[in-house]
Amino acid sequence: DIVMTQSPDSLAVSLGERATINCKSSQSVLNSSNNRNYLAWYQQKPGQPPKLLIYWASTREYGVPDRFSGSGSGTDFTLTINSLQAEDVAIYYCQQYDSIPWTFGQGTRVEIK
Amino acid sequence: EVRLVESGGDLVKPGGSLRLSCAVSGFNFNDAWMNWFRQTTGKGLEWVGRIKSRGDGETTDYGAPVKGRFTISRDDSKNTLYLEMTSLKAEDTAVYYCAWYLQHWGPGTLVTVSS
Numbered sequence: 001d002i003v004m005t006q007s008p009d010s011l012a013v014s015l016g017e018r019a020t021i022n023c024k025s026s027q028s029v030l031n032s033s034n035n036r037n038y039l040a041w042y043q044q045k046p047g048q049p050p051k052l053l054i055y056w057a058s059t060r061e062y063g064v065p066d067r068f069s070g071s072g073s074g075t076d077f078t079l080t081i082n083s084l085q086a087e088d089v090a091i092y093y094c095q096q097y098d099s100i101p102w103t104f105g106q107g108t109r110v111e112i113k
Numbered sequence: 114e115v116r117l118v119e120s121g122g123d124l125v126k127p128g129g130s131l132r133l134s135c136a137v138s139g140f141n142f143n144d145a146w147m148n149w150f151r152q153t154t155g156k157g158l159e160w161v162g163r164i165k166s167r168g169d170g171e172t173t174d175y176g177a178p179v180k181g182r183f184t185i186s187r188d189d190s191k192n193t194l195y196l197e198m199t200s201l202k203a204e205d206t207a208v209y210y211c212a213w214y215l216q217h218w219g220p221g222t223l224v225t226v227s228s
Contacts, residue, residue, distance in 0.1 A: 001177075040215050049210050049218035050158065061216055093158055097215065101176045102148075102160040 023094035038098035122222030135211030
């Protein structure tokens with residue numbers, strides 16, 4: 001199984017500042033046949049299912065604010081939230097969908113400083 | 114509008130069985146590959162398994178913790194996905210979600226396994 005490891009486990013960021021979350025996979029999730037990274041980012045708020053923010057490592061889902069961006073390739077990925085807003089307080093997860101079983105990182109809790 | 118709604122979650126004793134349902138609307142369920150996920154406080158998000166469309170053989174895959182105990186099935190005439198769970202253990206206690214692709218998830222249904 002591919003193990004996904006996020007860092008940090010939690011972070012506190014001032015409103016309007018940048019939040020950066022890292023995700024590392026135990027093996028590459030880059031598919032050489034189509035040059036796509038099978039890596040997604042989700043946001044989850046209490047009592048709600050995960051909400052897809054980013055797929056293919058850097059493609060923003062429709063309707064997601066452009067302050068959310070994803071980057072990286074192979075085994076190392078980053079989710080960046082520029083100009084943090086109060087409504088961004090949540091837990092963020094990375095997920096690989098390159099191979100079965102799909103696996104998630106342990107989550108990163110983002111709070112307001 | 115795409116909609117998925119799980120039902121069937123309950124309190125069940127260890128060793129017991131339960132069937133979850135996921136009613137869908139707003140997309141062509143017949144052609145959809147569907148997934149089940151679960152979430153616990155201790156282990157976070159976990160992929161339970163998936164079922165392909167009938168056109169792709171309706172084959173299933175499962176995560177190791179549930180393989181041999183859980184069965185995913187579908188009824189395309191009812192636009193409904195199922196998760197049959199047997200030999201339930203305390204560690205199966207979780208909120209169970211059905212999902213289509215990555216972006217469409219139901220609100221979840223709670224399964225509690227406890228004596």
